[in-house]
Amino acid sequence: MQGHGYAAPPPRRPSTGVLVLLRVIFVAVPILSIGxxxxxAxxxxxxxxxxxxxxxVFAGSLAVLGISFALLSTDNTDDFSTPKGNAGMIILLLNAAACVAYYLYADIHHHRPYPTGHPVPPASGMNYGYPQPPSPYAATLPQTPVAPIPAPAPxxxxxxxxPHRPAPARIDQVRAELDELSDYLRQHPGHTDGNHEGGR
Known part of the structure; x- marks a missing residue:
């Protein structure tokens, strides 16, 4: 009988250095472009x-950017000093700050390591009872059987x-001493009624 086999392994978490570099880049782009x-991000x-x-959120940031451009396009001054120009610049800068904050939250939340002792969510496509690739978090989780062993058919x-594992040496010693005691009691019964049953 054939199972589904292995599903595609989940994407591996990039190294911390790569994550920090990407975060710096995607935070700097909105700020350096003034929104x-x-x-x-x-x-x-x-x-x-x-x-x-x-x-x-991405679609909302594009919509806010469109509103800001619409307000800035109605300002004919060089420094956007009209009320519409000021509103457009404020919306543009607030949108940049919101996009940066949301990007950092989403990226950190997505790449956070799982705390010790909590189960790792299974990768999509994995079915219960089928072999799964080893997880980097498997050492911290208690091992449980995948499925119960079915009872044999009538x-x-x-x-x-x-086979039973060999008994420890101490148990063997106690067993030998009990056998010697049993042999001794068989040879020297303490009963006078003539009922000798070997001490058992």
Whole structure:
């Protein structure tokens, strides 16, 4: 009988140095572009986590950026000094700050290591009872059987029980002493009624 086999292994967590470098880059891009490229950070978070909520945040950042551009396009001054220009710049900078904060939250939450003693969520596609690739967290988790052993069908021969492991030396010594005592009691019964049953 064939099972499903191994599913695709879950993506490995990048090293801490790579994660820090990527976070620095995706935080610097929105800030250095004065918010014009703020959408890059939530796009990265959505690609990494593949969650629907992160894609909605990315779409929301594009919508806010569009509103900001609409306000800035109505300002004909060089320094955006009109109320609409000021509002557009404020919205642009607030959008950049919100995108950076959300990106850091989503990326840190996605790549956080699992605490010791908590079960690791199974990779998608893994079925209960089928072999699974070793997990880097397996050493910290208690080992449990995958499935119960089925009872044999009626009429099938039952395999003999596994041989008992040898008894420790102390038990052998006590057993030998009891045998000697039993032999002694057989040879010297303490009963006078003539009922000698070997001390048993």
């Amino acid at each position: 014009f490229l703020a959408w890059v 939530p796009l990265r978070a959505a690609i990494v986590t593949r969650k629907r909520g992160d894609w909605w 009429g099938t021969p039952v395999p003999p029980p596994p």
